[in-house]
Amino acid sequence: MRNNVKMARIQSDLTQQQLADKVGVTRQTISLIEKGKYNPTLKLCLEICYAVNQSLDQLFWNDQEE
Amino acid sequence: MKIIKDERLQLQNLKNIRIAFIVQTIGILAILLYETLTAGFTQARENPVWLVFMLSAIVLGWLNLRISVDTYEDTNPPKKQAPYYRVVILSLGIGIVTMLLAILGPDKSNFNEALLVGAIVFACFLATFSFVHFLRKKQVEDSE
Structure with a gap:
């Protein structure tokens, strides 16, 4: 699933490890989310949004593909 | 050392447990099948492993009742x-x-x-x- 987590993380000047520590997961999980290879729970999505000060829409919204 | 509460790893852990359960069940079935072939079904049923097998099957069945959904749409209002x-x-x-x-x-x-x-x-x-x-x-x- 495509998302903007990587962009947001870089804008917030965080490394994968720092973001992982903030939201309480491993760095590998953050890496997989950024690559779109892991589907995070809504809870974790929200944690990431809080950590980078952005909304769910900004990070995870994709327009529906027709 | 900090305890990791990574949801992805917890999920992975559950999947691993599932695989272990499958392996265990295959093992139990193999033991029971061997007993049945060598000593007969009555003997196999006296094996405590049979009890374990039945108990886990019942527990699984009961737990699965909770996740089942109605297979047909109920058009009538539910009976009292x-x-x-x-x-x-x-x-x-x-x-x-x-x-x-x-x-x-x-x-x-x-x-x-x-x-x-x-x-x-x-x-x-x-x-x-x-x-x-x-x-x-x-x-x-x-x-x-």
């Missing part, structure tokens, strides 16, 4: 639920019939044995019917 005492009476009836069958049937059990059989059948039916009763009750409450 029968009160709980009807469930008890029905189970009691089945228990008494089983008891009579044990006394009068080919087994010719004495009264105590028949009472035991009847009580066990009563308990089994009561447990199952109660479970269904409360599932239905919850369903009715949810649909309101």
